[in-house]
Amino acid sequence: MSSGRFRQKGGGAAPRVRAPAPPPPEELLTIKLAKSDPTVRIGISFERNDAAATAAPQRAIVKALHPGGLAAAAGVTPGDEVTMINGVEIGGSLQAAAMLREAAGVVALRVRRPTAP
Numbered sequence: 001m002s003s004g005r006f007r008q009k010g011g012g013a014a015p016r017v018r019a020p021a022p023p024p025p026e027e028l029l030t031i032k033l034a035k036s037d038p039t040v041r042i043g044i045s046f047e048r049n050d051a052a053a054t055a056a057p058q059r060a061i062v063k064a065l066h067p068g069g070l071a072a073a074a075g076v077t078p079g080d081e082v083t084m085i086n087g088v089e090i091g092g093s094l095q096a097a098a099m100l101r102e103a104a105g106v107v108a109l110r111v112r113r114p115t116a117p
Contacts, residue, residue, distance in 0.1 A: 025115045028113075029110075035103055035104055035107050038101070043066030043067075046063055046097060059090075059092065061079065062076055062079060077113065080112070081111065083110045085103070085107065
């Protein structure tokens with residue numbers, strides 16, 4: 001007859017659970033540039049967002065800069081993520097490009113920049 005006790009297979013040690021990796025280091029910057037009128041281009045290109053391919057939130061990641069453009073002169077670098085323009089949160093690269101195209105005067109970019117560990 002059984003004594004009513006049950007024994008776990010594989011010993012009694014609980015499996016180890018790894019903590020998620022910390023996010024990469026980053027810094028948040030506010031970069032201001034002066035755009036004299038809406039016809040002036042600032043020389044910034046964003047990575048393409050494909051909303052149909054992913055359910056992830058859309059981001060505005062800087063892909064390239066024109067060497068003599070306003071964005072490069074103001075300190076924007078490839079890999080920066082533009083999160084706000086003039087206090088308005090950005091919902092992706094298309095929105096960021098449209099807002100920058102229409103902007104005039106002082107344009108404040110809130111940028112998330114990855115930093116080396």
